[in-house]
Amino acid sequence: MELRLAHEKDIDQLIKMRWDFTLEDYPEMGEGTEYSTFEKECGDFLEEAIGSGEWFIWIAENDSRIVSHIYIELLKKVPRPGRITNPFAYMTNVYTVPEYRGQRVGSKLLFKVNEWAAEMKYEFIIVWPSESSIEFYGRNGYTHCKEPMEKHFR
Template identity: 25%
Template structure:
């Protein structure tokens, strides 16, 4: 999207997209732990079944996290399945009552 509110990452093998992930920025009211109020939400993390368990989604997520650390966003969060939860926890995400998140200050 031209406004930069949605960004997408893809992984390709032999010119075929085998995994994707999207990221949406949104603005919340500032609060003590996030004075900018800028947050990011990960969505549509998907890897084609035959390419799963090869750390492709993990590589995409590491790229997203690296990108976000250079922005004003201070919280990254998402909803996950039980199958996906372990990937996020290995990257430093923490489960809350409703979602899984990563916060830095």
Template identity: 35%
Template sequence: MNHAEDWIRERLASKRWLAWVAESDGEVCGHVFLHPVERVPEPYENNTPLGYVTNFYVVPERRNRGFGAALLQALRRHAQGSGMDVLIVWPSERSVPLYHRSGFQSPTELLEAR
């Protein structure tokens, strides 16, 4: 096994990360990962975790066939059922239209320091 595979196995086994896969003809053709991020409790705010969406990929020969939309739909259903009211993602330029169609919007309250 390589480092990435070890890392993924450990995170999925610990339930700190969740993953969805898409299959076609018995082979995995796509995946997306979700990491619930706890918020520090505040007495007057909603303290539900937010979700960090990452590592979203569909093999090129299976793109534009609904696999990506299905993965995001399953992830969003789980997030809503778990009480997550915010999902964040750093999309690739190519994936932005798919995220927009799936209900993601550009934030108005986010700052970043690099």
């Protein structure tokens, strides 16, 4: 199993995984949606993200197949006098294909991401876990923080 950052050659697999991940949890989202339309939008996003230096897509690959991924977006903070201002990381789109779950693939990938974030001196990683993933993050050293506030526009 290889743990690494995604490259452009991985985009087709990442698109399909995003599609599968979404429909696994929200099957209704696929109704009336053409895969080709999603494929174009997601492909454009991934192409830009991979080369941006602001998004980092970590993957676990087994025999040329991506079996797990974690997306990280860096968020820069406004500098403060008297301290070095490091960005923090927003983690999203954490997914392991069903047949690899329960084999610690996701935990190994998350450990690699945590190691990388510490080496890069990011201030912290934030994630909004689903109810079903709270235990996974807890096992991997994540703790609850106060809920952020939000304003919806739709």
